[in-house]
Amino acid sequence: MVLKLKGVIKTGEQFEELRSLCGTPSVRAANKVISQLDRHCREFISKSPFLTLATSDSKGKCDVSPRGDAPGFVTVLDDHHLFIPERLGNKRLDSAGNILGNPGVGVLFMIPGLGETLRVNGQAFICRDRELLEQNAVNGRSPLFGIVVKAEECYIHCAKAFIRSGLWNPESWSSKELLPSAPQMLADHMNLPNMSAEQVAEGLNEGYRNRLY
Structure with a gap:
């Protein structure tokens, strides 16, 4: 499937088009x-x-x-x-x-x-x-x-x-329950037999405890 978008700028010759759109930097x-x-x-x-x-x-x-x-x-x-x-x-x-x-x-x-x-x-x-x-x-x-x-x-x-x-503002942070699961993502992306998200989590936590340095 080819993604078709309008208004794409891809070449150096079109840089001035961006410059005219954004203006010049301040002193x-x-x-x-x-x-x-x-x-x-x-x-x-x-x-x-x-x-x-x-x-x-x-x-x-x-x-x-x-x-x-x-x-x-x-x-x-x-x-x-x-x-x-x-x-x-x-x-x-x-x-x-x-x-x-x-x-x-x-x-x-x-x-x-x-x-x-x-x-x-x-x-x-x-x-x-x-x-x-x-x-x-x-x-x-x-x-x-x-x-x-x-x-x-x-x-x-x-x-x-x-x-x-709002990166440094705790009030903007999502609750932990709503955050993505890194172990689940890794398990799905690796797609290895007999490798569950729980096993991945155990391996991650072991590394965080014992292999930082």
Whole structure:
């Protein structure tokens, strides 16, 4: 089945059509981008317990992956480089594999309760520096590797998306009974024989208890 939609913009030549539709950015928006991790970026990163990492492979296939730990888990190495430790995960290596084929990345840092976010775009590479890995050990376990990002663009992003979504507002949250069931989703998507949602839930909970690091 082919999806047929009207008004689709697909080529770079049509960018000016978008520009005429949306207008031009304000001086404030145009001038807010800096090329280094200044004291404001460093403070924001030191208080952030969560980020999303956007990557794409050499063919442009995209991926975005969450990373989280205690506030300040990302180390700012200097004015242009930061280090993201790679904790235990699903072993798919989606982000790392993409970086090896295409080093361009985008990082979005978040702080709970703060609507504004920090965006850092740049070039990344895989790092196994032993001293750096040992510095990022938790519960006596060092990460096997980390991701170093050379910052090329850094800027604060406004809070409109968080305000509209009510993400940090508990009153807007659904009750737990109405939330999607991750174990059921996994069981249905994997479609493996003799693998029930209850068994998936047990495996998830065991991993959350014993295999965070």
